[in-house]
Amino acid sequence: MKPITWNAITDEDAWTKTLRQILDAAAKASDANDDAERLDICDVLNEFIRRSAPNTDRIKELDRLAGEAIDEMAEAIAAAAIGRIAQRTAALTGLAKEVDRVSAKAAESAATLRLDKFHAAIDALTDAERAVATLTAVYESGTDDQLKAQIAELLKTIAKAKTALEKGKT
C-alpha cells in the first residue's frame, strides 16, 4: 500500500479515513493470499495505534479496530504457517533411523580400518600367553591355592581369547 504521511493527519475524520484505507489494503492482501503484504500492513496498523491521538472515545475505538485486525491477521498467518510446517514432518519421519543405519555401517568400516578386531584378538592372546607364563611360575613355586587361582585366571583369558578370535572371523 501507499506510504502514509502521518504528520498530515490532524483530526478524527482524517484518522478514520486513514484506518479505512489500511483495512481495505488488508482485505485486498487477504484475498490475494499475500502473507508478506499482510504482515507489512500489520506494521502499518501498529504505527497507526501508536500515532493516533488524542485518545478520545472515537480514536480509542479506531485503535481497537486496528488492534483486532492485527490479532486476526497475525493469528491466521501463524496458524497457516505452523500447519504447513507440521504437514512437512511426515517427509522427515524415518530419516533419522535411515541415517543412523548409514552411520553404524561407517563406524564398522572405521573399526575395520583400525583393525580393531585383530588388535582385540591379539591383545586377548597376549593376555592368555602371560597367564600361561604366570601359571608356569606358580606351578614351580606357588601354593595349591595359588595354582588353582591361576588356572582359573588362565581359563578366563583363554575364553576371552576364543571370543575375540571368533569375532575376528566375522
Place this chain on the structure above:
Amino acid sequence: MRHRLIQPSRPPLVRGFASLVLAFLVPALLWGCTALPDASPFASATGQLAEAVRTTGRTAGDDLATLPNGPAHAKAFGDAWAVRVATMESMTRYADSLVGIVDAANKAGASAEALATKVGNLATAAGIIDPALGPSVKVTSEVAKFVWANIALAKGASDMQKALEAAQPAIETIAETIAQDTKDIRLAVRAAYAEQERQLSAGPINSVIGLHVTTGPQAKAAIIDAANGPLTDAQLKSLEAIDKSLAATQTEYDVYTKQLSALRARRVAMLQLLGATDDALARWGAAHKSLLTALRERRPVSVESLADAVVEIRTLIKKVREL
C-alpha cells in the same frame, strides 16, 4: 616351558586379514595413494547447523506463545520441530562417522604396524619366533604398515563413497524441508512480533505515546507556524505547557521506547538467523554433494564457503541468545 598358542597354518584371524587384503589390493593399486577428502569441515558445519535448528526452534516457540492462541501454536510447532532437531542430531552422528572413516584410513598404516609388532612380540614370547630374528620382525611390521596403509585408503574411499551415496537423498530431503520451514517460520515469527508490538502499545501507555509522537509535536508546530515573527508571551507559555506535559511523561515514554527497541532488535536478530540458516543449509547440502563428487573424481574438495557460513551462524546464534 614353551607352548604354542598360534597354529602354524592359516588360523581364522590370518584368513580374515588375508581376505581383506585380497578384496582391496586391486582397488588400492588403481586408487593409488590419493588421500581421502577431509570430512571435518562438513562435520563442523553439520554441528553448527544442528545448533542453529535447535536455537531457531526454541526462540520461535517462545515468540509463538505470545499469539492469541499462543500455547496451542507453541505446542504444535514444538512437536513438529522436535523431529527436525532429532534428524539434525542423526546428521551430526553421520558426519562424525565420516570423519571416523577418514581418520581411521589415515592412521591405518600405524595401526597395521602396531598390530604386526604385537604379533611379533607374542610369537617371540610364545617361543614361535627366535628373539634373534628381531630385525626381520621389524621389516614385517614396516611391510604390513605400507601394504595396509594403501589398502585402507582404497577401502576407506570405497566405504566413504557408499556412506555418502546412501545419505545423499536424506541430505537433500532435510535441506529442502528445512528451507521451506524457515520461510514459514519467518512469517509466523513476524506475525508474533506484530502481536507483541500491538500488546506493548496497548493500555494507558497509548495516550503517552500519542502525546509524544503526535499531539505534542503537532501542537508545538501549530504554535510556531501561527507566529508572525517572534513568539508572543502567550505562545511561549503554550509551548512551555506542552513541554511540561511531555516532561511529566518522559520516563514512561523512555521505558516504552526502550522496550520497543529491544523487541525490534530481537525480531531483526531472529530474521537474520533464519536468513543465515537458509544460506548455510544450501551450502551444507552442496558440501555433501561436493564430498561425494570429490571421491568419485578423486580430486580435492573446497570448503571455504561452508566455513564462512559456519562462522556467520555461530555469531548470530550468540546474538539471539544474548537478546
